Every structure is written in structure tokens, then in C-alpha cells.
Amino acid sequence: MDRPAPPVTRFAPSPNGHLHLGHALSAIVAHDLARADGGRFLLRIEDIDGPRSRPELADAFRSDLAWLGLEWEEVSAQSTRLASYAAAAETLRERGLIYPCTCTRSEIEAAGARPGLEGLIYPGTCKHRAPDPARPAAWRLDAQMALAQTGPLVWEDARAGPQQVDLSGLGDVVLVRKDLPASYHLAVTLDDAADGVTLVTRGADLFAASHVHRTLQALLDLPVPRWHHHPLLLGPDGEKLAKRRGSPALAERRAGGEDGRMLAQQLRMQLLSLGT
Ligand code: GLU
Numbered sequence: 001m002d003r004p005a006p007p008v009t010r011f012a013p014s015p016n017g018h019l020h021l022g023h024a025l026s027a028i029v030a031h032d033l034a035r036a037d038g039g040r041f042l043l044r045i046e047d048i049d050g051p052r053s054r055p056e057l058a059d060a061f062r063s064d065l066a067w068l069g070l071e072w073e074e075v076s077a078q079s080t081r082l083a084s085y086a087a088a089a090e091t092l093r094e095r096g097l098i099y100p101c102t103c104t105r106s107e108i109e110a111a112g113a114r115p116g117l118e119g120l121i122y123p124g125t126c127k128h129r130a131p132d133p134a135r136p137a138a139w140r141l142d143a144q145m146a147l148a149q150t151g152p153l154v155w156e157d158a159r160a161g162p163q164q165v166d167l168s169g170l171g172d173v174v175l176v177r178k179d180l181p182a183s184y185h186l187a188v189t190l191d192d193a194a195d196g197v198t199l200v201t202r203g204a205d206l207f208a209a210s211h212v213h214r215t216l217q218a219l220l221d222l223p224v225p226r227w228h229h230h231p232l233l234l235g236p237d238g239e240k241l242a243k244r245r246g247s248p249a250l251a252e253r254r255a256g257g258e259d260g261r262m263l264a265q266q267l268r269m270q271l272l273s274l275g276t
């Protein structure tokens with residue numbers, strides 16, 4: 001049998017806050033999995049989050065990665081790819097796979113939406129009504145229509161094994177935001193395909209998103225990568241480490257003179273103990 005092609009992995013941070021330990025772990029996983037098999041490790045700045053995006057943070061990210069002892073190839077930032085998102089959305093629109101939704105968060109709550117794997121499951125209010133043209137609209141995937149077109153789909157996670165696509169815990173997710181030509185789901189799927197990413201690595205908190213991404217790959221005829229969702233680092237309270245809960249930024253530790261390569265080694269040891 002042919003040897004599998006060396007993997008292409010990526011780290012795709014959003015410059016809306018400094019990187020913390022959880023990000024370092026994600027970057028190390030992506031870097032090490034590529035290096036172990038002679039592959040490529042890419043950095044992509046996911047900077048389309050409008051006003052929350054702070055371009056100066058991208059420079060801090062590069063310094064953080066270098067401080068951890070990682071080497072990468074940087075690919076285009078998301079803000080340069082808006083036309084490709086708009087083109088894909090148009091294709092989906094023409095095929096009736098997305099529909100406009102003018103609901104606000106409070107309207108969705110008031111409609112009795114159930115909690116799903118990623119926030120509330122959209123109750124479908126706008127699916128069967130003409131949108132009010134005076135209100136801004138997001139565009140949602142018609143999950144039922146999508147799965148009727150694709151048929152059953154599977155994807156493969158390196159740790160969790162084969163997965164059947166199941167959108168029932170997610171519902172009709174937003175693919176085009178009210179303020180942007182894409183949502184995270186659409187942008188990341190198109191970018192990973194455009195960048196030739198063959199092994200998508202990210203935290204287990206984004207596991208469910210891969211059901212959406214696999215569906216989009218089928219609908220848009222994109223290559224299908226493999227996935228590796230790594231376990232999350234937990235804080236002393238057992239909660240996920242997140243910047244909002246005050247875990248120290250890598251930039252702060254770097255400025256404080258800590259040895260980044262040593263920290264990276266410690267994180268690799270923790271990964272082993274987490275079983276990855
Ligand atoms: N920009 C996303 C984040 O920082 C990337 C997630 C992913 O790797 O798919 O959470």
C-alpha cells in the first residue's frame with residue numbers, strides 16, 4: 001500500500017484576545033502531528049470577527065509561537081478571503097440550502113429554543129416565512145435539505161474514531177452572519193480546503209462543529225480531511241481554561257522572562273497524561 005501523504009495541519013487563532021495555555025496546547029498538537037510525519041504546519045489568522053478583531057494581536061501570536069519553539073508557514077488571513085466566502089454562500093443560496101433569518105437572540109429564546117451542543121438550537125421560525133427586507137438577515141443552513149442531498153456522511157477523528165454526521169444537536173446553524181459574508185463554520189471549512197489542510201486539529205470543545213464542516217464539504221464538493229480533537233486543559237477548578245477566566249496570557253509569561261520551550265515541553269507531558 002502507498003504511504004499516506006505527509007499531513008498538513010494548521011493553527012487558526014482569532015485575534016480577539018491574547019493566546020493562553022489552551023491555545024499553546026492546540027498549536028503544539030498541530031505542529032507536532034505535522035512534524036512527526038514530515039508534514040507542514042500552517043498558521044492562519046482568523047481575523048474576520050469585525051470590531052472584536054485586533055490586528056496588532058497577530059504579531060503577538062507570532063512571537064508567542066516562536067517563543068514556544070514552533071516553526072510554521074503562514075497562509076493568508078481570513079480578511080483577504082471574503083470573496084470566496086461570498087461565492088460559496090451564493091452557490092448554497094442558489095441551491096436553496098440556506099435561508100435568511102432575521103431573528104434576534106431574544107426572539108430565538110422567546111420561541112422556546114432548546115439548548116443544543118453549541119448554544120440554542122434554532123427553532124426554524126424563519127424557515128417558512130418571507131424575510132422582512134427592512135431587517136438585517138443572517139443565512140442559516142437548512143439541515144434537513146442538506147442531509148437529504150448528501151445522504152449519510154461519515155468523518156474520522158483520530159482519537160474518537162469514525163463518526164456519523166448528525167446535525168440534530170446543532171440544527172440550522174448560521175453560515176452567513178448578519179455583519180459578515182461568512183460564519184466561523186463556512187469560513188473555516190473553505191479555508192481548510194483552500195490551504196490543503198489534511199488533518200484538522202483543534203480542541204474537543206469544537207468536536208460538534210465538525211458535523212457541520214463535513215456536511216459543507218459534501219455540499220460544496222471539497223476534499224475531506226481527517227480530524228484530531230485534542231482534550232482540553234482544565235484549570236484547578238476543573239473548568240476549561242479560558243482567557244476570560246483569567247488564565248495568564250502567553251504574552252505575559254513571555255514578557256516575564258519564562259522559558260517558552262520549557263513550557264512547551266511541560267504541555268507535551270500534560271498531553272501524554274491526557275492520553276493523546
Ligand atoms: N479561530 C477559531 C478559534 O480560535 C479556530 C477554531 C478551529 O481550529 O477550527 O477558536
Ligand code: ZN
Binds near residue numbers: 101102125126127
Ligand atoms: Zn429567524
